[in-house]
Amino acid sequence: MNIFKSAFAILGALLFSAVSFAGTKWDMPTPYGDGVHHTKNIRLFAEDIKKATGGELNIVVHSGASLIKHPEILRAVKSSQVQIGEIFMGLLANDNPIFKADNIPFLAPNFDAAKKLYAASKADVEKHLAKQGLKLLFAVPWPPQGFYTKKVINSVSDIKGMKLRAYSPTTSRLAVLLKATPTTVQTPEIPQAFSTGIIDAMVTSPSTGVSSQAWDFVSNYTDTQAWIPKNMIIVNSRAFKKLDKKIQSAVLDAAVKAEARGWEMAQQETSAKTATLKEKGMKVSKPSDSFQKELQLIGKTMGDEWVKETGDSGKVIIKALK
Numbered sequence: 001m002n003i004f005k006s007a008f009a010i011l012g013a014l015l016f017s018a019v020s021f022a023g024t025k026w027d028m029p030t031p032y033g034d035g036v037h038h039t040k041n042i043r044l045f046a047e048d049i050k051k052a053t054g055g056e057l058n059i060v061v062h063s064g065a066s067l068i069k070h071p072e073i074l075r076a077v078k079s080s081q082v083q084i085g086e087i088f089m090g091l092l093a094n095d096n097p098i099f100k101a102d103n104i105p106f107l108a109p110n111f112d113a114a115k116k117l118y119a120a121s122k123a124d125v126e127k128h129l130a131k132q133g134l135k136l137l138f139a140v141p142w143p144p145q146g147f148y149t150k151k152v153i154n155s156v157s158d159i160k161g162m163k164l165r166a167y168s169p170t171t172s173r174l175a176v177l178l179k180a181t182p183t184t185v186q187t188p189e190i191p192q193a194f195s196t197g198i199i200d201a202m203v204t205s206p207s208t209g210v211s212s213q214a215w216d217f218v219s220n221y222t223d224t225q226a227w228i229p230k231n232m233i234i235v236n237s238r239a240f241k242k243l244d245k246k247i248q249s250a251v252l253d254a255a256v257k258a259e260a261r262g263w264e265m266a267q268q269e270t271s272a273k274t275a276t277l278k279e280k281g282m283k284v285s286k287p288s289d290s291f292q293k294e295l296q297l298i299g300k301t302m303g304d305e306w307v308k309e310t311g312d313s314g315k316v317i318i319k320a321l322k
Contacts, residue, residue, distance in 0.1 A: 023056040024243070026083040030063050031070035031187055033211050037265040038140055038231050039063045042086060045233075045258040052250040057243065059084065070186050074234070078132055083239040089125075089139065089230045090168035097309035098124045101317060102141075103170035104306055105226040105299030111267055113321065114141055114228040120320035124313050125232070135240055137255040139232040140262030143205040143270035144225035148218045150200060152283070156294045165193065165202035168229075170302070174203070177298045191216070206273035215280040223274065224287050224295060228266075233258075 028046070032039050039061070046059035062068070068076050073085040074092065092099040101121050102108065108117040118139060126136050153159055159178045166172040166182035175182035180201070185193040187208055193199045194217035201218070208214075209221060233255070240248065278284050287295070307314040 023053070023058055024247075026057065026059045026239070027067065028059050028061050028084045028086070029065070029068040029073050029076065029082055030061060030086040031065045031073070031088070032086075033064045033188075036207055036211055037269045038086065038142075038262070041140060041258055041262045041265055042233070044261065045254050048254040048257060049250055052254060053247050057247050057251070065186070065188050074134075077134060077234055077236050080236055080239065082236075084137075084233065084235045086231050086233050088168065089232050090170050093169040096124075096128045097306060098128060098313060100168075100170045100306055100309075101314075102229045103168055103227055104302050105174065106296050107299065107303055108228060108321065109144065109225050111141070111228065111263070114230075115263070116321055117317065118230065120317040121313075129234060130237070133237045134234045135237045137233045137235055137251070138259035138262070139230045140259060141228045141230045141266045143207055143266060143273065144223075144228050145203050145205055146224045146226070147220075147222040148202045148204065148209055148214050149220050149222070150218050152220050152285070153222055153291070154288050155291050156298070159201065162201045163197075163199045165190070165199045165204070167204070171203065173302060173305075174298065177301060187212070190214075194218070205270075206277060207269055209282075210273045210276045213280075215277070215282050219282055221274075221277050221282050221284045222287050222291075223284060224292070226295060226299070 028042070030039055030042060034040070043061055046061055049057050049059055068082065068085070070087065071091065073087050076082045077085045089099050090103040093103070098121055101117055102114065108114045129136050147153060147159070149159075149162070151158070156178055159180050162180045163183050164175040164178065164180035165185045166175055167184065167186065172182040172184070183193070183199050185199055190202070190208070190212035203226065206221075214221070240251070243251070274284060307318060310317075
């Protein structure tokens with residue numbers, strides 16, 4: 001009898017040891033390909049956590065919408081289908097207008113202003129996410145946004161009637177104000193959307209322009225630097241609370257490191273990917289003064305609309321920027 005007890009005790013110890021060695025696995029979907037700085041940064045984030053926890057927490061990154069499509073990632077994290085994920089912040093604009101802030105043209109058109117905007121709006125973002133059982137870990141910007149078109153554009157009238165890619169409620173509104181037709185297309189679908197005529201223009205970053213090989217479909221990039229949107233990394237609050245306190249600290253430390261690194265990467269990405277567009281034969285140009293003024297008027301319209309939606313929160317954010 002004692003032999004059996006000893007055998008079971010040894011077996012139990014071995015099983016416990018195996019489970020402990022395996023640690024905790026989190027699946028992390030992201031919509032973007034491995035060549036994008038966001039994905040590179042997230043992979044480093046996962047490596048930092050694995051190293052800091054000695055493998056007790058292992059985050060498996062699923063890039064390029066290979067696990068879950070972009071519009072479904074928020075729900076997947078909320079429902080614990082996955083524990084952590086990356087989403088474009090502006091995608092939640094219909095849930096709460098605070099998420100529109102970094103999509104408003106010329107509200108924060110450079111990285112210094114974008115940092116101020118993030119600092120001013122972060123508390124409201126965290127508050128809204130917390131109500132949904134989510135925790136914000138960090139946010140990283142894209143390069144400034146510009147127009148990809150088949151022909152040179154010198155005014156808003158040149159965009160009129162185009163089928164313009166939209167990837168958030170705010171970019172849909174922008175398309176309407178430009179008198180273009182907004183057409184929702186997620187990042188991995190861009191090449192097919194162009195080749196099948198679903199869209200014939202888009203406003204996005206040099207990063208997305210390169211990852212989608214925009215030069216195969218359009219020949220002009222107008223570098224308007226209209227706004228600097230962000231992606232955010234969110235975690236299921238229950239899943240986070242289940243972690244040992246030391247592991248929680250490791251995750252938060254890695255998040256701080258990833259956010260600082262991600263902002264630096266975004267600025268480097270802006271120069272590198274704009275240069276790639278030129279190397280691939282695209283005509284990269286700055287907007288004319290008159291076109292810039294037209295866009296700024298549209299930006300003011302969208303900004304005024306946003307402040308009405310957000311009320312006091314929006315007013316506080318605008319004041320912080322000024």
